[in-house]
Amino acid sequence: MIENFDLGDIVQMKKEHPCGNNKFEITRLGADIKIKCIECGRIVMLPRSKFQKNAKKLIKADQV
Structure with a gap:
């Protein structure tokens, strides 16, 4: 469970998207x-x- 996230961060989800990818912005x-x-x-x-x-x-936090 992720507690801290912000706009522009890349997260890996437990379930894949129908296209086969599980990374989302x-x-x-x-x-x-x-x-x-x-x-x-x-x-x-x-x-x-x-x-x-x-x-x-x-995966990647957007760093300003």
């Missing part, structure tokens, strides 16, 4: 989290609780 934060597939560019919107449960690990 966080594009929106709030009550819902919007993530974009790195491979095909599709956007998925999840409730924060479901995102935190399904996120496996933080």
Whole structure:
């Protein structure tokens, strides 16, 4: 379960996207989290609780 994440971070999810990739970029934060597939560019919107449960690990934190 991931607690700390921010816009632009790359996360690895437990389940793969139908395109076969499991790495996503966080594009929106709030009550819902919007993530974009790195491979095909599709956007998925999840409730924060479901995102935190399904996120496996933080791959790359966006450093400003």
